[in-house]
Amino acid sequence: MGENLFIKGLKQGVKTTAFVSKIVLIIGWRAAALALLGLVINFSLYVFSDTALVYLTSSAHVSFLWRLLGYLFILLFFFLFPIFYLWVSWAWGIAYAVHYILTKSIEGFVDYFVEKFLDFVFKHKAIKEKIEHGLTRSLLFETLPNYLEKLPNLPWLLRPVVHLLIKKLNLQDVFTLAVQKNEDQINKEGIAQKLSEQIKGKLPEVIKTPSLVPFFFVLGGNLLLFVTIQLMVL
Numbered sequence: 001m002g003e004n005l006f007i008k009g010l011k012q013g014v015k016t017t018a019f020v021s022k023i024v025l026i027i028g029w030r031a032a033a034l035a036l037l038g039l040v041i042n043f044s045l046y047v048f049s050d051t052a053l054v055y056l057t058s059s060a061h062v063s064f065l066w067r068l069l070g071y072l073f074i075l076l077f078f079f080l081f082p083i084f085y086l087w088v089s090w091a092w093g094i095a096y097a098v099h100y101i102l103t104k105s106i107e108g109f110v111d112y113f114v115e116k117f118l119d120f121v122f123k124h125k126a127i128k129e130k131i132e133h134g135l136t137r138s139l140l141f142e143t144l145p146n147y148l149e150k151l152p153n154l155p156w157l158l159r160p161v162v163h164l165l166i167k168k169l170n171l172q173d174v175f176t177l178a179v180q181k182n183e184d185q186i187n188k189e190g191i192a193q194k195l196s197e198q199i200k201g202k203l204p205e206v207i208k209t210p211s212l213v214p215f216f217f218v219l220g221g222n223l224l225l226f227v228t229i230q231l232m233v234l
Helices: 002-058 064-104 106-123 137-150 159-169 171-181 188-206 213-232
Strands: none
Touching: 002 064, 002 106, 002 213, 064 106, 064 159, 064 213, 106 137, 106 188, 137 171, 159 171, 159 188, 171 188
């Protein structure tokens, strides 16, 4: 029996690691690729604006206001637009990870979430003292809101993904309903099964394709800055 539990735990560990690795990879390479594209575009526009910016910031023939604008444009190229590109790329990577979970890996997410939540319940000292004869519904309901707010035992990279899923799925209410419908002994497998059933019923109304509109807004602002600089030195 002990060996079976060990093998079961090992399989669960491998499954959890695979799920986390997949989500991290989705966020990482998509966000990095989009950010790199934006940064390359921004740098290219700066290079093509270099002569104009030198003229605006150092020529004796331009006014103080024009010179000030030139320095502001350099600030935009070197600081603000890179930050904007990194931010929208990061947000897009997270949104894509959420979309992947909702469309292709909802069972993996549910298993991972339930495992982490129950692990938190059993290992948290203040909560552990309240457990006498195993889990109770009231204890789960009491613990859940605080856990959903902080997600203390999740990797930091996954927290924004799970927070977004919590909001999209209204996870606190869904989890509560799943526990209430679990008429048998309250355990990890039972809760995960009921939670999956509840979430699948909500999927059609929450699945949305990740949008690149914020990226194109930043790109549009970047191009507008470039055009403005060229017009100023005509």
